Amino acid sequence: MRLRAAQRRGALARVRAWARHARADDSGNAVVEFLGLSFVLLVPLVYLVLVLARIEAASYAVEGAAREAARTYVAADDVDSASARAVAVTGVALADQGFDDDPAQALALVCEQQPCLRPDAHVEARVEVMVPLPLVPGFVRDIVPMQVPVSARHVAVVDEFRGTG
Numbered sequence: 001m002r003l004r005a006a007q008r009r010g011a012l013a014r015v016r017a018w019a020r021h022a023r024a025d026d027s028g029n030a031v032v033e034f035l036g037l038s039f040v041l042l043v044p045l046v047y048l049v050l051v052l053a054r055i056e057a058a059s060y061a062v063e064g065a066a067r068e069a070a071r072t073y074v075a076a077d078d079v080d081s082a083s084a085r086a087v088a089v090t091g092v093a094l095a096d097q098g099f100d101d102d103p104a105q106a107l108a109l110v111c112e113q114q115p116c117l118r119p120d121a122h123v124e125a126r127v128e129v130m131v132p133l134p135l136v137p138g139f140v141r142d143i144v145p146m147q148v149p150v151s152a153r154h155v156a157v158v159d160e161f162r163g164t165g
Contacts, residue, residue, distance in 0.1 A: 060097055062129055079116055101129045108127075
């Protein structure tokens, strides 16, 4: 009986020593922790970079579209061709950055005075696009609006010495 009790205590001591050694040994845990933290930190960071890149592209697109639309409008000979040209350059500027919004809907032209192309008149072009957040499924967009509005405006002055003919 004593032998068995001594064997049990010895076995129990060996198990305790092994458990202490197993708890102190961290080999392999660093890789698992690195992968876990990398996934938790890098996925949101990559998504943030994607969103910011798309919003930056939209800001370039609307800024260029507003500037060129106003400049094209004030350089035209008549109001009808001025509007058509402004819509056309807005479409080119938006398509250049990958936006397929309707340029006629995105562009708003406001004249300070009537008629719009009177010498020394100010014409304001406003362009706005809605930037959808990337990688968001369609059923979520139906419930919660997942888009960011980006807009720009530019004022151009009709040439003071413009011919009226």
